[in-house]
Amino acid sequence: MNTILRFKGLLMVLLCTTLCYSGFAQLEDINLGIVLEDELKLKECSFDKNADAVILLDKAASYFNDEYNLITERRIRLKILKEKGVERGNVSIPYYSNNGFEVITGIEAVVVSPEENGNLKVSALEKKNIYNRKVNSLYSEVKFALPNVKVGSVIDYRYKSTMKNYVGLKKWDFQSDIPILVSSYTVAPIPNSEFNYSVYKKTYFPIKIDMDKSAGRVRFEMNNIPGIRDEVYSTSPANFFQRVNFQLSGYTDYYGKHSYTTTWEQLTKELLQQKEFGTQVNKDLSGSDIIKRLPSSLSALEKMKALFNFVRSEMVWNDIYSKYSDEGVKTTLEKKKGNTADINLLLVSLLKSAGVEAYPLLVSERRNGIIDTTYSYLDQFDKVIAYVNIDGTPYVLDGTDKYTPFFMVSPDLLNTIGFLVDKKKRGFVYFSNLPHKDVDLVSFYNSISESGVMSGEASVRNEQYAKLYKEERYRLDTVKYREALLKSYPFLNVDSFSIAGVGNDSAALVQTLKYSSTLKKSGGYYLVNYNLFTGFNENPFITQQRFTDIDFGARYLASVAGTFTYPPSWVPEQLPANKTLVSPDRTMSVSRAMQKDGNTINVLLSVKINKESYSAEEYDMVKAFFSQMTDLFNEPILFKAK
């Protein structure tokens, strides 16, 4: 099966030594399993050093057959650079198999690996080692382990995806978690059809777009794109991939012209007519038990609260994200179970049936990315929730979200954009600049004994989003929660810990601790650390590069107010200076103030971050600010015992 150097005579040599491709279109035409000399020599990726593998070529072409099936032929060629990259020899191709929408065929793969003796070994994937597994009712996976993969191997494989129709034409990513040298996508739409595309990319990465009108196709190519890995305070790396999105707007065939939505107005109209969407929203549920049980004396707000609580506590979400109701709202109400659209369209129709002004709202959760408002692509959204207007005050309610109080926006939607689906009120809803913030308020009282033991009592108060995040973690695991809270403060012996406000939407989460601690002693000084329970003990921004935007979700506000009472025989050194730091763009500020009052030192720290998110380009500024802030907070108070 494996013939060593079968293709040696065909080896081609490229002149480019660092293997950054710029326009070597012929690479795309090389037969599977033929390796260029420079590819063999390649030891690291020049623009993404230490990457465990590099994609030499990721190429696909999509076209339609006579049945208007969407066919995509894809080729992926990558080189393994490190031991960790070897696992990329295990390939999984997920596909949407519900109702036979998509099938994967024509899988071929060849691996070329250097042998210990310097020869090349060429191994092909055998059909019988390709597995197809159903993951759930919607998705399946084709899986295979490629033979003979090790550091230095070039893996080359291709396959064909056939989808029932144009709906599968969504987007092409030019970026991945590892660097890509050449990424190209060619699409030939259905004859006599129109389609729109939008490119999302950083300006400093060029893109080539070739429109071949006579052949009816367009080709996109980007080169030398570094990998994006998980980063702190980020939504999902995939939101930042360089990419092109598609939407078919219509086509003409034997039977006439078929048009698809191309404006937000059309999208609204279409959705409201669909029986899985608009029809469900308008179902009259006034005869249902739950509506009948609502006292007529309730205000609109009280009705909304009652119905929202009913839906979120009684309906079970089946973990499926959808913009369309599968079961219809009546069946959902009966079965008490459904996808996001089943549950939320039910919520909308219940609210409307009770006389509350409510609309369906298309949203895209943070991990799904921010929608592009210039293109009316329904695919950009991942679910539908409810939008309610009561006397001019808007509420956004998600019946599948168990914890967000009705007066707040779900943390999953912060800094995203929704679209309200209604004939008249249609429009975008921006979830930024919201009234609720991430608020942490710490206060403590400490007294220090002659022997250098500090005992104290602290109250850590989390409000709004801070409360929401923490409460969820607390509900999941109370022990781990406490450990996480105290992790940065191993020097504290905690004698008591209590928490209040859990399960109460209108209260803050308040943790009360009593503790003692032996003060750190260094060079004849006692060191007092006042950076307690802030979470700012270390700079979270460590990396030197940043690709994704920094997204804190909500604006942030924190303060620490505390006192340290020390023995009369002690003398403090010069106190850490009172200081205020403001970021160059003035959106972030931090201050420290200290004051001696008899045998007590009062400390006041405050942090304000007045912006929810920062672009990747602002990373250096944010990193520097956080670094200065942690330095400021970590500077101890020094005492000398007489």
Next chain:
Amino acid sequence: MRRRLLFLACSSFVLFAHAQDISLSLSALTVPEALKKDANAVYRLDEGLLDIRSSSAYTFKVHQVVTLLNARAAYYLDHHLGVDKFRKVEKVNIRMFDALGHLTGAYDKKDFETGAAYDGISLVTDDKVMHLKTPAPGYPCTADIQYTINVSGYIELPNWFVNNHDASTEVFRFEVRVPGEIDIRQRTLNFDITPKVETEGALKHYVWEAKNIQVKKLEADGFETALYLPQVEVAPNAFEYDGYKGSFKSWKDFGQWNYQLYEEKNPFAEPRLSEIRDMVRSAGTEKEKIAILYHHLQKNMRYVSIQLGIGGFKPFAVRFVDDKRYGDCKALTNYMRYLLKVAGIKSYPALINAGTNKIPADPQFPSDPFNHVILCVPGAKDTTWLECTSNTNKAGELGSFTENRKALLLTEEGGVLVNTPASSYHSNRVVIQNEVQIGEDGGGQVLSQISSWGDAASFYEYVKQLSDDEQREALIRYLQYKEPEGLEMQAGEGSEYTGLHIKRSYPKLYDFSAGNKYFFPLCLDKLGDRTLQAARRETEYVFSYPYEKTDSTIFLLPAGFSAESIPADKELATELTLYKRSFVWDKAANKLLVVSCLALKSRVIPPARYGAVVQFFKEVAELEDENLILLKQ
């Protein structure tokens, strides 16, 4: 080896009974107060009826009535049933009741969704899982879960656990009916209960029953939970799986059954045979031959878990591995075994329960607790153990994953239960040499040379595989490096250990200053463990491995700086740990040498010693957080 998948969500499993008898208990209001203590859920009934028909077939009927007291128990409503070719769900009925005991929903087999089971490791398996989430009509509520599973081939029998970590149990019952001629072996663990045994014609009938079992919270960071939960364990004397008959009467028998699955007549053909012989031709000793072939395996093969056919018990053919150059632990172990055989060296696959916190196989109770296979090469003087799935282990080095426990050798004479060697803390060691050049402005450069052995090397091997920024993050997060401005890393030479050179640069190396006093970090590499939390324990605390870490750091002070005072030498010790730190101050050269050494001599800390060990690490952390105070003239 495959990880067998039974039920994923609820660790104790279910079955039927007489609905009319228990209708009252379907109301959450009837839960006895005493059972609510620390409980998120209460099993009103937790019953398993195992009907063994033959050595290849049984029916398992489960009936569980669970009252969920609060939303933290919601995971009891996530139902998973593992199925495969030999394991079918005959029927399943789940009914939900509200607090008053009113029926709010009923579900059966057609409501379940079936998909491939994912065990967390494997690329492909034959296992499937049926899944259903049932809605709670508010809390408290009660789920009545009943299902019947038909099994047409087995190796093990289901055990029945009392899931008392967060649930209490009102009635626990486990029954086994088995033809007397085949019978079962049985025992209980953490459970003071003896079965009632009766003979019913040709059948033997075992009944274990217990009432009002209260919640007993498990402690984290001990051995795996199965070691601490009360349970009834049953094991067959004879079994048949996929046409392969076996016996479990002794370890010898079970080893025999496995051995046949590993046997191959002609694993290699020419010219491969000569190639293998050529590889070891120049090797003088058996040890050298083993090292050469193990190195060949590590350089060329990769670990891929694919579990297909015969329940994942039979390894891929040696030729397949040789051709494709991948395999799971069975396949790679057997491949290595046959490579050695060509070189004239005999070796045995050894089944083992791998994992740092796994429970040991019991010599007195043959069963199948194993999840992994390694290779044992007996020698005239010493035995060499090989972990064939690792690309970095040195020959003969097992590591905490498999060391110091029972392994079942598969020999032509059958299974032999033996001990794998235990490594000492000295074999998992890190040696760090730092040179710190402090600048006149308080900046600094740190050159580190790190050598590591055994399990302690795995972190550094991992770091080598990361991209630039990931390396930076790993060193700062896991080794508590003070965040450097510049960081460069290079792999060091050396085949006996993992070597690494790291260069860190800091524009400001000191932490803070007061007047003319500059407080520099005294320990640039923290040796102590900072994760231990002070708490009383009833069960042992388990570290991954014992270790020894040494750090010698030379501080080179610039002109104009002098040390205010040098801390005194220190030594801390408990029975299981040791920390030493000493200083040498060379005033003439303005140079300070700090040598620290930390040893964790045993990875398992008995509860009685835990407090002292926590205190030890706390004191180490305090010492390591001390400053080196320099005076600027």
